[in-house]
Amino acid sequence: MKKEVIHFVQYVLVKILFFGAAYPLQAQVSNPSSWESFVGSDENRLVSDTLRLQTFGDSEWDNWGYTLTVNSSLIQEKHTIKIPVGSGIIFSPFSLNNYTNVKIVSHIAGLKLEPGELLLFNVHRNNSDEVITGNTPEQGKDYMGYRYLTIGSNPSSFAITTNKKVNTQNGYYMTDSVFAYGDIPSYSLFSGIGNWNDTTLWSHLPPLRHRNALIKGNVSITTDTYCKDIAIHSGSLEINPGSLFILQNLDLYENKASLHSGGTILLSGRITFHKTFEEPGKWYFISFPFDVYPPGIDLHFEQKDATPNDGGNYFYVQSYNGDKRASSNQSAGNWEVVPIRPDNVPLFEKNKGYLIALDEKTTNRTLSFSSRPGDIPENFANIGAIAIPLNSDSSSGNQENHGWYLCGNPFPALLPLTQIEKNKALDGNIYVYDGNGYKTYSLNSNYALPPFAAFFVKASSPTELKISSNSTPTKAINIIPTNFPMSKSITEPHPDKQSTEIELPNTEDFRFFIKDGQLHLQNIPEAGYIKVFNMMGHCMFQKRIRQGSLVVPFTNLSGMYILQIHSANYQKYYKVVLP
Numbered sequence: 082m083k084k085e086v087i088h089f090v091q092y093v094l095v096k097i098l099f100f101g102a103a104y105p106l107q108a109q110v111s112n113p114s115s116w117e118s119f120v121g122s123d124e125n126r127l128v129s130d131t132l133r134l135q136t137f138g139d140s141e142w143d144n145w146g147y148t149l150t151v152n153s154s155l156i157q158e159k160h161t162i163k164i165p166v167g168s169g170i171i172f173s174p175f176s177l178n179n180y181t182n183v184k185i186v187s188h189i190a191g192l193k194l195e196p197g198e199l200l201l202f203n204v205h206r207n208n209s210d211e212v213i214t215g216n217t218p219e220q221g222k223d224y225m226g227y228r229y230l231t232i233g234s235n236p237s238s239f240a241i242t243t244n245k246k247v248n249t250q251n252g253y254y255m256t257d258s259v260f261a262y263g264d265i266p267s268y269s270l271f272s273g274i275g276n277w278n279d280t281t282l283w284s285h286l287p288p289l290r291h292r293n294a295l296i297k298g299n300v301s302i303t304t305d306t307y308c309k310d311i312a313i314h315s316g317s318l319e320i321n322p323g324s325l326f327i328l329q330n331l332d333l334y335e336n337k338a339s340l341h342s343g344g345t346i347l348l349s350g351r352i353t354f355h356k357t358f359e360e361p362g363k364w365y366f367i368s369f370p371f372d373v374y375p376p377g378i379d380l381h382f383e384q385k386d387a388t389p390n391d392g393g394n395y396f397y398v399q400s401y402n403g404d405k406r407a408s409s410n411q412s413a414g415n416w417e418v419v420p421i422r423p424d425n426v427p428l429f430e431k432n433k434g435y436l437i438a439l440d441e442k443t444t445n446r447t448l449s450f451s452s453r454p455g456d457i458p459e460n461f462a463n464i465g466a467i468a469i470p471l472n473s474d475s476s477s478g479n480q481e482n483h484g485w486y487l488c489g490n491p492f493p494a495l496l497p498l499t500q501i502e503k504n505k506a507l508d509g510n511i512y513v514y515d516g517n518g519y520k521t522y523s524l525n526s527n528y529a530l531p532p533f534a535a536f537f538v539k540a541s542s543p544t545e546l547k548i549s550s551n552s553t554p555t556k557a558i559n560i561i562p563t564n565f566p567m568s569k570s571i572t573e574p575h576p577d578k579q580s581t582e583i584e585l586p587n588t589e590d591f592r593f594f595i596k597d598g599q600l601h602l603q604n605i606p607e608a609g610y611i612k613v614f615n616m617m618g619h620c621m622f623q624k625r626i627r628q629g630s631l632v633v634p635f636t637n638l639s640g641m642y643i644l645q646i647h648s649a650n651y652q653k654y655y656k657v658v659l660p
Contacts, residue, residue, distance in 0.1 A: 113297070116295045116314070119268070120269065120270045126266070127265065127267070128291065129262055129264055130180075130265050131260050131262040131290065132175065132261055132265075133145040133260060133261040134258075134259075135259050136160060137161060137258070145173065145175075145261070146172070146173040147170055147171065147172045147173065148171045149162070149169075149170055150170065151165070151167055151169065152165045152167070153165065153170055156255075160257055162255060162257075163253050164241060164243055164253055164254040164256070165245075166194070166244065166245040166246075166251070166252050167243060169242040169243060170240065170241045170256075171240040172238070172239045174205070174238035175238075175261070179266065179286055180263035181235070181263060181264045182233075182235070182263050183235045183261060183262070183263035184231055184236075185231070185239050185259070185260070185261045186230070186231050186232075186259070186260055187202075187215075187229070187256055187258070188230075188256060188257055188259070189216075189225070189230055189241075189256045190224075190227040190255050191218070191225035191252065191253065191254040191255070192223070192255075193253065194223045194225065194252040194254075195218060195223065195246045195249055195252065196218050196246075197218070197244060197246045198243060198244050199214055199215075199218075199243065200214070200216035200243055200254055201215065201242045202214075202215050202232060202239065203239070203240040203242060204240075205236065205238040206232075206234050206235050206236040206237065207235070213232060215230050216254075225254075236261075239259070239261070265292070268285070268288070268292070268294075269285040269286060269293070270284040270285075270295045271283055271294060271295065271296045271298050271300050271316070272297050272298045272620060273298045274298060274299045274614050274643070275299075277301065277302050278303070278304065281619070282300070282619065288308055288309075289306065290307055291309045292308065292309060293308070293310045293311070293312075294308055294310070295311075295312050296311065296312065296313040296314070296316045296317075296318060298620075299319070300318055300319070301318075301321055302319065302321060302324050303321045305324060305327075306324070306327070307327040308327070310328065310330045311328055311330070311332070312332040313332070313340070314335070314337070314338055315334075316337075316338060316339075319340075319341040320340075320342040320343060321343055321344060324345070325346075326344065326345070326347070328346075328347075328349075328350075329348070330348075330351050331350075331351075331352045332352075333352070333353070333355065335355065335356060336531045336532045336533050336534070336564070338532075339494035340494055341494045342460075342463040343463060345459050346457070346459060347459060349454070349455065351377070351451045351454055352371060352452045352457060352493070353451040354449070354533060355449050356449075356533070357446050357447045358446050358447075359446070360566045361439040361441050361442075362440070362441035363438060363568060364438045364571060365564065365567070366535035367436075367437050367533060367535060368434045368435065368488070368490055368535040369429050369450060369489060370462070370490065370492055370493050370532075371431050371456060371457060372427040372429065372431045372452065373450045373451070373452065374424060375421075375422055375423070375424050377452060377453060378396075378448075378449075378450060379450070381445055382396050382439075382443075382445075383396075384396055384428070385440070386420060386421060387418045390440075392440050392442030393440060395443065396437060396438065396440070396448060397418070397438045397440070398419040398435055398437050399418055399419060399436040399571075401415060401416060401485070402416075403471070403484065403485040404472045405417075406573070407483040412481070412573055416571050431489070431491070432465070432488065432489045432490075433487065434487035434489045434536065435487070436571070462493055464548070465491030465492055465496075465547075465548035466546065466548065467488050467489070467491055467545065469486050469540050469544045470486075471484060471540060483541075484540040485538075485539055485573075485574060486540060487536075487537055488538055489533075489535050490532055490533060491548055493532045494532050495529040495530070495532065495558070495560065496529055496534075496548070497527075497529040498511065498524045498525070498530070499525065501524050501546055501547075502546070502547045502548070504540075506540045507538055507539065507541075507546075508540075508541075509524055509525070510524065511524065511536045511537065511538055512538070513530075513537070513561055514563070514565055514567065516566075519575075522561060527559060528558065528560070528561050529559070529560055531560055531561070531563055534561070535563070539574075591605060592604065593644075595657060595659060598635055598659070599633065600633040600644075601632050602631045602632075602633065604629075604630065605626055605627065605628055605630065605631060605646075606648065607628050608626065608628055609625070609626055609646065610623060611626055611645065613644055614642060614643040614645065615640070621642065622635070622638065626646075639659050640659060641658050641659075642656075642657050642658075642659060643656060644657045
């Protein structure tokens with residue numbers, strides 16, 4: 082009997098964690114613009130998913146509530162429910178929702194049973210209540226060995242009851258596990274703003290266990306959650322403090338996708354960042370919050386060095402040598418071609434900035450970068466630090482050429498400059514390329530770096546930049562634009578040539594008001610869009626806006642809403658009441 086119990090536990094875990102894991106990543110997932118149509122199509126394959134489980138122990142996967150009736154009791158050390166004849170157990174009903182082909186499986190045995198002391202299952206299916214006989218004891222055989230009993234045809238409620246005869250031996254049934262499983266689409270799409278467990282924000286229920294999530298909104302994890310693969314585009318995922326999130330793989334599409342964490346993340350597979358380069362043949366700044374080894378680069382591309390070639394699907398990488406600049410006392414000629422690395426040496430070191438360019442003759446402008454499996458620590462996207470190694474002597478040469486280092490954002494999320502802790506070794510600024518030169522941003526300013534951005538700092542000695550715990554910004558911030566291409570004439574930062582007047586949109590004069598069912602926007606700082614969400618997080622309205630003033634009619638909306646105003650350099654949320 083003990084051997085059968087072990088087998089059952091393994092069977093359940095396989096069903097929960099690994100069934101369907103061999104399915105390849107759907108081709109449509111790599112194109113975020115098709116997610117809406119994909120999740121509703123036949124291409125969104127069905128997988129078998131255990132939607133309810135109860136093992137009567139302390140398993141974190143137990144999610145099926147139950148009530149014991151009459152004399153039933155829990156034998157804690159055996160994780161078993163003892164059901165004396167005449168007693169029972171009632172499980173909480175559940176909604177079938179997007180599930181099909183649902184079955185309930187129970188693992189049950191019995192001892193000291195008299196004929197007529199039936200094992201009965203009370204179920205609701207096909208719009209009616211039914212009583213199904215699970216066991217009929219026979220004369221001379223007063224026991225039932227552990228067995229799996231299955232009820233099919235989409236039951237949505239389940240209870241175990243038993244009959245007691247007058248001449249009873251005080252026999253009993255016992256169960257150590259009950260679960261329900263069914264078929265459901267593998268991928269579910271999240272849109273809006275809200276909690277992971279909010280079923281109304283997903284196309285096919287919150288994806289748990291071995292199901293997959295596509296995210297085009299802002300979703301938060303508030304309880305321990307397990308999912309298989311996640312892809313984020315134009316949205317964010319936040320793990321709240323104290324919460325555990327378990328997943329296999331994470332795909333981030335462009336730097337508008339982000340991950341914040343105040344809790345713990347267990348990521349067994351890879352993180353992959355997908356970036357599209359607008360202009361092949363030009364240099365772009367880039368960084369990664371994880372090491373990227375050569376095998377983690379898109380297989381459709383090949384790295385090349387400075388050697389002339391005929392062109393093709395190639396990419397090129399340069400790093401900045403601040404020590405060379407300090408020792409030579411020259412503010413030009415300090416970019417160096419990164420050589421082709423062996424597979425066990427990172428091509429891109431985490432939290433370090435680089436220049437990258439695609440070949441002018443490439444046929445594909447999107448390049449993917451992946452971490453190694455198992456490389457992501459539990460505190461990823463929560464705690465960050467950037468080492469600033471300086472090997473040159475600051476006492477010699479021109480101080481203006483000493484201490485330059487190209488850093489990377491250590492978070493796959495916005496990095497408000499105020500989260501960089503004060504450091505006496507820094508000059509109090511960062512330096513970011515703006516398409517023409519470098520602009521200076523104070524660490525005390527209300528600006529933030531996008532994920533995967535690179536920026537220069539100037540330090541007087543070797544140090545470490547410590548980043549305070551990562552969290553979603555609560556105040557309006559200006560996002561520093563960083564995706565400017567650099568021509569073949571590569572420039573370097575220089576204190577005398579920086580632009581310290583940050584010509585970003587003036588948001589102080591922006592105002593709005595609601596009158597006669599219309600939203601009046603005045604002094605819009607720059608082009609972008611507005612979204613209106615109801616208090617459940619559903620997007621009810623979306624519209625592109627231009628710089629200046631605009632009147633938007635809201636004839637079909639009334640009540641309290643959240644207004645989001647978003648542009649390349651500005652984002653803010655307001656609570657509004659529409660009459």
